[in-house]
Amino acid sequence: MNWRRVGALILRYTFLYTRSMPRILEMFFWPVMDLLVWGFVTMYLLKGGKAVPSYFTFLIGAMIFWDILYRSQQAITISFLEDVWARNLLNVFVAPIRVSEFIVATYVVGFVKIMVIVALLTVLASSLYSFNLFVMGISLIPLFVNLLLMGWAIGMMTTALIMRLGQSAEALAWGIPFLIQPVCAVFYPLNILPKWLQPISLAIPATHVFEGMRDVLENKGMPVGHLWAAFGLNLLYLAAGALIFSRIFDVARRKGLLAKLGTQ
């Protein structure tokens, strides 16, 4: 790992994201819109239905957490697509850059973007809906880290698929996370899912994070079991993501797909 090259790639993304108004707006627009919608839905339910418990505010927490997962996946995939769109992919891959350095740079950029977005959402949720994300205390950190790790793993798999299927498959960058959203119990508890689907859901790290988040908001304490399960599964997912990416990168080189993708 050469950190000078990683730093150069991070600098490039910094130039890219700070220079482009559409990219800055895209970064904030959807999360803020989601927060507004889910925030007002929560307010409505809390005011209208007496049977609705106060921990119903977890909808806002779930929305913020979902955005962490979604954005960390996007950071890797969109960074790759940025090079495809700019026809810069060949310049990157004929430079002395290791694939691991490219991936690490996207991790770092993704982490910074997420921190900025989460900070904004936290302030908005607190001021508009009196929802304090920090009420989760120290549990917030392992929950956050697990979402980040899963986002990176899914990001590597999505990027690999785009590399294999070509630019026409770029919609996967936005679509793949929503394939798992209904199954990983983001906005509702696991027991709402059909019995046969629950084991599948439990095999997804994010399910444990969202279940854990609800436990914390219901004052059930730190969800140690869920956190360990999420962490263990994430290690498997990351290993699988790295393996899939590396195998498909080799296939792409064998089939000449990188050259095609870089000049389309």
Add this chain to the structure above:
Amino acid sequence: MFPSHMTEAIVQVEHLRKEFDGTVAVADVSFEVRRGEIVGVLGPNGAGKSTTIQVLIGLTTPTAGTIRVFGQDLEKNRVDILQRCNFSSAYTGLPSNLKVWENLLVFSLIYGVKNHRKKVDELLELFEIAHLRGKITGHLSSGESTRVNLCKALLNDPELLLLDEPTASLDPDIADKVRKLLRRVQREKGITMIYTSHNMRDVEEVCDRVLFMHKGRIIAEGTPRQVIEKFQQNTLEEVFIRVARGGDLLGEVAE
């Protein structure tokens, strides 16, 4: 005979074969490129020249054969070799919303260029585009973009430079300037160049030697003059047209 500085083989390709899902793009190609040479790889569409170049820069892996660059196996030492090479193509670009100097700064850091600010300024001066330093790359004309790409390609003082149709999008005046500049830079720094182009005038003017490819094989090799004489034509362009239109030319030449 080659001058003494041109005897060291920088690139050694032996029995390169590349198939894509059963389709043969490069059948069996062997050649060497010596230090300080400018070698043109020519041929009609589908001849296998782009695939050969892609294999040489490590973008595509060969089906069979060996490639050694600077005496090292390309597959095993890809990153070390790429540190000493560079590449420019008319078909690639740089991130369009970065300023020219930002793009060059990023690549100079990737290549670990010392005194990178000075180097960037020198190259922009050399290609007569110092006034574009602060411009957004996406706002450049294609000719200006090509010259910025060439600045990128020379940032690390490459020992081996691969140029894929570097003058494809330039008007005749700028193309002429770029050809002369490339020649000058090559003479001053002793860079070894592999050059592909569909512009035969480019090739005649720039290249010391050409490899003429057809249907995945090299059918002629030598100085541009030798290749023209081999095909009994007057210019490389006539050779090119004859090769492109002559289905059984390979056999004809072999005879």
